[in-house]
Amino acid sequence: MYSIMIVDDESTVRRGLANFIPWHDLDCKIVYIAANGTDASEKLEVYKPDIVITDIKMPEMDGIELSKYIYLKYPSTKIIILTAYSDFSYAQSAIKYGVVDFVLKPTSFDKLIEAINKAKTIIENEKFKSLKINVLEDEISKTKEELRESFLLKVINRIITDTSTIFNKANSLEIKLDNYYAVVVEVASENNFEDLQKSKKVETEIYGLKNLISIVLKNNNHFIATINNKNLCIFINVNKNNSSLQTITDICNEIIHSVNKLININFILGVSSLKNNIEDINIAYEEALQAISTKFYIDKNIFIYTQHKSINDMDIIFSINTSFDNILKSVQSGEYDNASKNLKQLFEIYKNENVSISDTKNFSMLLFSYLLGLLPKNDSSFINHMPIGSKISQCKNIEEIYKILLFEINFVIAETNKANQYNHSLIDIINKYIEEHYNKELTLSSIAQHVHLNSSYLSRLYKSKTGQTLTEKIMKVRIDKAKELLLSTNLKVYEIASNVGIENTNYFSLLFKKYTSMYPKDFRTFHNCKI
Template sequence: MFRVMIVDDEHIIRKGLINFIDWEALDCMVLCEADNGILAKELLESKKPDIVIADIKMPGLDGIKLAQYIHENNPLTKIILLTGYSDFEYAKSAIKYNVVDFILKPSNTEQLIEAIHKAKTLIQEEQMKAHRVLDLENRIKENLVEMHEKFFQDLINGVLVHPSRILNKMDKLKIQLHHFYVLVYKVDGTDTVESDGVLERKGNILLEIKSFISLIFKDFDHYTILVDNKTLCTVISFEDLCCPQPMPVIVSRSEEILNFVNNFLSIPISIGISDIHAHPSEVQKAFHEAHKCVSYKFYEDGNIFVYSSFHSKEHHLEEIVVYQYIDKIIKHLESGSTLKALETLSQLFEYQRAFTYPIEHVKTTSIVICSLCVKLLNNYNLKLCDAITNADQIYANILNCESIGKLYDTLEGLVQSVGTALSTLNTQHSYIVQKVIEYIKEHYHAPIKLDHLADLVHMNSCYLSRLFSRVNFIIFKP
């Protein structure tokens, strides 16, 4: 419905226009009225009418001056002027202010209604034009955003590497990068295969996070892209590195992002922040720094990780040292020294933590320990399920551990259980060996066969022979 304001210094004219025109049939409503141009100016700002019907001759501010004011300050508002024969020539001077029509007084209702229809048509045409322009601007903006995302994806994936090509494309896309950081936001969780519904929900959540990131960093040049269904990446540029200091600002606003995600989206994420870089060709390097930071969650509590805080810890870790630790763990278990095996396991994990050993390597090391424990148990005719519950899930549990603490707990439980199983078995073996030795002492004058001894202790003859060889260094011959 179109909103109308009537301006005339004659009360009877105003009431006549209000009461003798079927405004509802015209899809209009009289929003307000004024008896002079000065009051009309005030109402224009507060009421914002679509159509103004005004007399030319009024005290204070006449209709021509009011038309000029509307043209200059409220160009979307349409004005219809009421004029007498004597001032018609004067009224024509208002044509330059885009007056819709001039209606001679006393007003002809049909002419006024026709002028109102004309004003409505002009308003609708301008609204449609404005919508088309806005739609075009939005499409251009969306296309530009897509082109920006494609540009940074190419940088991250190493498709764009030549400095001159990078700078040329940045110039075309009007991308500004001075000194910049890269932030990586990753949804926490395992890398298990997920259903389409779960992936769609995560995709929607990432888009919500992306919108919030744009809001948080709106006062800086920044570009946020979707890397995959669990990862977002933001490149933030700072022209002045002194005021404010970039890193405290980035960390503070990253905390705001975390609070938003935790409180409103209820999904855990981790944020990695790269070191500072100066040339666009280093975007890929910065991305890898930030992405690597996210993996530090495996070693440290928290959700925000800064590359410069961890980079100094990274040194070359000797693979041979790791396998020396593994060898000691198995030898301690084999000799019955479970406590020493656990101490060595703790030393191994501290060594890996100190050098921020790659997560995949830590998990591989743990799987090697598990496999050697299985082999050790097999040497004693035991299976892993004899030592621990859920033995069939041990490898999956290792691969799915999200922190080094949880992984250590898993391995500690395994080593403790294997040590206990072997200790129990060794106690049983000592009893068996002692029983066989006592039998031999009592019947040393009679011929004794290995099969007879095996039947005595309900054991396979070959296994009994190996047992005696291992415990008492005595070899039985069949």
């Protein structure tokens, strides 16, 4: 079972997480529940949890500080952060501390379960890597190629980090990498490997591809490591007199061309920058992996490493914020064409400025939350649409995110237009009801009951749409009716007061003077004299 530690300063949240998640069905058990980050940090050594689920804002030690502490002291422990929309940009600072996922408050149990399963998968993958490395090391019958691969995997996974150890081990295995590129091969998951399976030379798809690539690169000094069942990493030495990007691009094109002549398989390649030291194997691998991740933005076969720009670049942040403002203003104005145009410009910024994928997803989730905030407050679809926003983190390319946000823009504008039409109709109904019942006991509660709305919501809605409160509207109608009666009848003041729904004559007189600057008798005298 996976051990879980819950950290939150709100007792209701702690109880909810402890009691309403089917921990046993998830193969998990809660080992400790902490009320703050300090409490949690003191118990980590005792309970050694596999997964820590922590709130972001807490007294003494907040979720960011706790994440940093865990990252430095207990790197194998996985972290899930609970955060509100308003905390989201602050929560992003925890990404560098290896946070597995962020779950927005109010917490969706389905989303939290999804995050827990994600953490479990990462733990199992790490165990698999460790097991694989141990098995490779323990086998007495290893060939030199297997020993080389084991060594490369250890350096890639930072199991071996000491420079002298790397250098000496590489020499003993006759691995010479002094002017090289790392190339990560990623196989598309939908490939049909029927041709490979028919071949007697290979047992699995990825090993078959590995062997084919080795044949293609037989004239190049290279070393290959199998990362998992869909990724290889190739380290290719190039001539120091001919080590340009064009050289490695030509080699990559030759790999693609030659392999595709033999089997029908879709794969892409990510290329690192040129490296000159063998101890940079891990850096080269991570660069190639980052290069291949740009498939998120561009559809092609070969991706060359380019350093992502920091989201701390003030010019980029200013451009993104400006786009956010333009999109939200257009949505508020119901201008779909302008909103979609501004959204397209925002995504061009992400592409052209080479913004990291994680930052692009995080900003897109933030924009999604702002769009949800524009929905009418009584719109139940707010809850229904929250899971749609969570899908942004799972998108495989930028077009999928773009479609989600474009759909949401259209949805918010449509819902707002419907709400405005309904509200205008509702105001007319309320005004008619007041005109017909001004002479009776008329209260906010009775009007709300008539239109089947909550009193406080109705009060806010009426004021926002008309600029005056319901009480002011009722009194204005009553005073207007009183003026008519004063000028068109001989009724006494107390009779007129009663006819417009006010039983207290003194109160009526004061109210009348407040609205007309005259007492009722003076108003009648003044206007009769003018006639």
